[in-house]
Amino acid sequence: MPGLLRQEPEQGYHIFERPIESVAVVGAGPSGLPAARHLHEAGFRVRVFERQPYAGGTWTFEPDLPLQPKYPSVPPSIGDFVPSLPPENAEHLPFEKVQKDENSEERKEFSPPNPVYQSLTNNVPTPCMEFKDFPWPEGTEWHVSHTDISKYIQSYAVHFGLNEFTSYRTRVENISQLDPPPGQSQPRWRLTLRRVEDAPADSAKSTWWTEDFDAVVVASGHYGAPFIPKIEGVEAWAERWKDDIIHSRAYRSAEDYTGKTVLIVGTGTSGVDIARDISPHVTKIYQVRRNQLHGPDHYQRQRSFQLKMLPANGEHLPEIKRFLPLSGAEKDLSECRVECTDGRVVGGFDKIIFATGYQYSVPFLSDYHLDPNTLPHSPHQAPDRVLVTSGAGVSNLLRDVFYIPQPTLAFLGLSINTATFSFFEFQGLAITRVWQGWARLPDERGRRKEYERLVEAKGGGRFMHLMGHENEVAYVRETVDWLNADGARVGAPLIEGHSERWLEVKKSLFAALLKKAGLDPKEFGVKDDGEPPARVGDGVDGMIDPGEVKVQKDVERGGKPESIEHAAAANGAPVTVAAAA
Ligand SMILES: Cc1cc2nc3c(=O)[nH]c(=O)nc-3n(C[C@H](O)[C@H](O)[C@H](O)COP(=O)(O)OP(=O)(O)OC[C@H]3O[C@@H](n4cnc5c(N)ncnc54)[C@H](O)[C@@H]3O)c2cc1C
Ligand SMILES: NC(=O)c1ccc[n+]([C@@H]2O[C@H](COP(=O)([O-])OP(=O)(O)OC[C@H]3O[C@@H](n4cnc5c(N)ncnc54)[C@H](OP(=O)(O)O)[C@@H]3O)[C@@H](O)[C@H]2O)c1
Numbered sequence: 001m002p003g004l005l006r007q008e009p010e011q012g013y014h015i016f017e018r019p020i021e022s023v024a025v026v027g028a029g030p031s032g033l034p035a036a037r038h039l040h041e042a043g044f045r046v047r048v049f050e051r052q053p054y055a056g057g058t059w060t061f062e063p064d065l066p067l068q069p070k071y072p073s074v075p076p077s078i079g080d081f082v083p084s085l086p087p088e089n090a091e092h093l094p095f096e097k098v099q100k101d102e103n104s105e106e107r108k109e110f111s112p113p114n115p116v117y118q119s120l121t122n123n124v125p126t127p128c129m130e131f132k133d134f135p136w137p138e139g140t141e142w143h144v145s146h147t148d149i150s151k152y153i154q155s156y157a158v159h160f161g162l163n164e165f166t167s168y169r170t171r172v173e174n175i176s177q178l179d180p181p182p183g184q185s186q187p188r189w190r191l192t193l194r195r196v197e198d199a200p201a202d203s204a205k206s207t208w209w210t211e212d213f214d215a216v217v218v219a220s221g222h223y224g225a226p227f228i229p230k231i232e233g234v235e236a237w238a239e240r241w242k243d244d245i246i247h248s249r250a251y252r253s254a255e256d257y258t259g260k261t262v263l264i265v266g267t268g269t270s271g272v273d274i275a276r277d278i279s280p281h282v283t284k285i286y287q288v289r290r291n292q293l294h295g296p297d298h299y300q301r302q303r304s305f306q307l308k309m310l311p312a313n314g315e316h317l318p319e320i321k322r323f324l325p326l327s328g329a330e331k332d333l334s335e336c337r338v339e340c341t342d343g344r345v346v347g348g349f350d351k352i353i354f355a356t357g358y359q360y361s362v363p364f365l366s367d368y369h370l371d372p373n374t375l376p377h378s379p380h381q382a383p384d385r386v387l388v389t390s391g392a393g394v395s396n397l398l399r400d401v402f403y404i405p406q407p408t409l410a411f412l413g414l415s416i417n418t419a420t421f422s423f424f425e426f427q428g429l430a431i432t433r434v435w436q437g438w439a440r441l442p443d444e445r446g447r448r449k450e451y452e453r454l455v456e457a458k459g460g461g462r463f464m465h466l467m468g469h470e471n472e473v474a475y476v477r478e479t480v481d482w483l484n485a486d487g488a489r490v491g492a493p494l495i496e497g498h499s500e501r502w503l504e505v506k507k508s509l510f511a512a513l514l515k516k517a518g519l520d521p522k523e524f525g526v527k528d529d530g531e532p533p534a535r536v537g538d539g540v541d542g543m544i545d546p547g548e549v550k551v552q553k554d555v556e557r558g559g560k561p562e563s564i565e566h567a568a569a570a571n572g573a574p575v576t577v578a579a580a581a
Helices: 032-041 105-110 146-159 234-240 269-278 297-308 363-368 420-435 444-458 461-465 469-488 500-507 509-516 561-570
Strands: 022-026 045-049 095-100 170-178 188-199 203-213 215-218 245-247 261-265 284-288 314-317 320-323 337-340 345-347 351-354 409-411
Touching: 022 032, 022 170, 022 203, 032 045, 032 146, 032 215, 032 420, 045 170, 105 188, 105 203, 170 363, 188 215, 215 420, 234 320, 261 269, 269 284, 269 297, 420 469, 444 461, 469 500, 500 509
Parallel strands: 022 045, 022 215, 215 409, 245 351, 261 284, 261 351, 284 314
Antiparallel strands: 095 203, 170 188, 188 203, 320 337, 337 345
């Protein structure tokens, strides 16, 4: 990513009008925890808020199922949850309310069980999913169970004393700016918080209060709001077959599918991993794939690899055009049929799993969301201030981290296709150094220019956040160079970048991933040194010819596949179905 942090002619630096003393961190997952550690060690008064009863983020397995999402998905501003605020007539805070919660629905909505299934292991080797100064135990395998990962994260929180200043079972319901003192523009931030606890007689007790901070780190993850595409008939089917249609976040165990015919929508990582997990147990898998690859080259390359990972009892289907209308006489799901975009009509499924990914959603910053087809009601929804529109990404951030209009608000964990733990720790170090005054940010004009260059180079939506190996390495190198160059001016200790070991292991990620799935890397064109083939389709039999692949740069849903279909239909052009089994 050349050009990041490039100095504009006559560019100045951002001036924080008041020193930052107190920081709130939203989320005690692999992003929030190392940031909390570094901020705390730098002397900030840190508070971490986490809705789960423990640290670990997405990695903690809970056998309970989340509540069914809406089909199709709800708008991103309420994608993760609908904020719950104290009643307007509450005379003072804290305010308490106890309510019946016989089926634990209130508590599940408050903190949904994570999208973790029994067989889940990490897909990035453990040496690359390691926090600084906290090595994995000697002899740890490259791929371990989610339980080991969850333990590793929780031990990190204990080791660095982070639980001392973390408020668990506490959800951030709203974040708003407080007016700055006269003549200043740097606001403080007010967090409205809700703690939910078990109460006697199958009840839940909610307590609301507020806390104010100089700065906020949002590290709330982006796998909480399921994305379910708008396909004709999906709502009626989901309503009728509540127990048989799920989103992948509710997938728990392959045994639940024994002897079934399963339709999986999506061939991303969840779709592929779940297909391979259930394959030995099921009669047949139908897996709906994209009609066309889209996005940057390395994204397409990953997706073509994933297409090749179809299990032997699997068959690809093109995208679904509609779920055919129900007559009401059907006794079970297997009697219903879908129509695919190539005109094929297919049925006989006992279960359907939507492995169609997630939306970016920060409901506690609702004034900074502008859902599609809604009118702005807040100045923060202006194009150069809004954070989330279609749910495909988070806009108006410098380097996926600093909110351009007001860099006392920062985000972690948004980038995709990275070795998450280590990558997000470097971003957390950048936040710490900037807020302690050891590293400088460009002024607002410079931040805006850099962001515009990024969108121009990568496109908007999810591709804005897409790293991939080379971009990830370059991003970290640039971050470390920047922090160390600025740090040298104030005598700050040097930050170490990726180690030689990290770089060596990361290079073989593709080969390791294929071996983990029981596949031969050579069959996928992966070279002896672990490098994947250079171009889409290279070394991958039956994949889409790169010449046919259209790169989309639209800003919605990261190269919005829906728009490919619509555009093709509008032009009367045939929709390409490639590599159908
Ligand atoms: C099925 C699955 C498998 C994955 N496998 C890998 C892998 O193998 N390797 C890899 O590198 N990455 C993997 N990932 C990505 C994974 O998300 C990251 O490893 C990592 O968990 C990201 O950390 P995070 O802290 O940014 O987000 P999360 O882990 O999602 O943590 C965010 C935390 O914020 C809390 N939170 C959210 N909203 C609020 C709120 N309003 N108030 C208070 N707390 C809140 C959540 O409860 C959660 O604890 C996987 C993701 C999924 C879904
Ligand atoms: N450790 C592991 O083994 C493991 C297992 C599961 C998940 N994960 C991680 O979890 C995260 C989420 O992965 P995910 O797979 O759930 O989400 P994802 O990466 O967003 O994948 C969603 C998939 O659904 C496809 N899709 C969307 N709408 C569709 C439609 N209408 N018809 C057909 N396909 C459609 C997408 O296609 P396009 O991409 O073409 O838009 C994409 O392939 C990732 O970080 C992943 O690495 C890791």
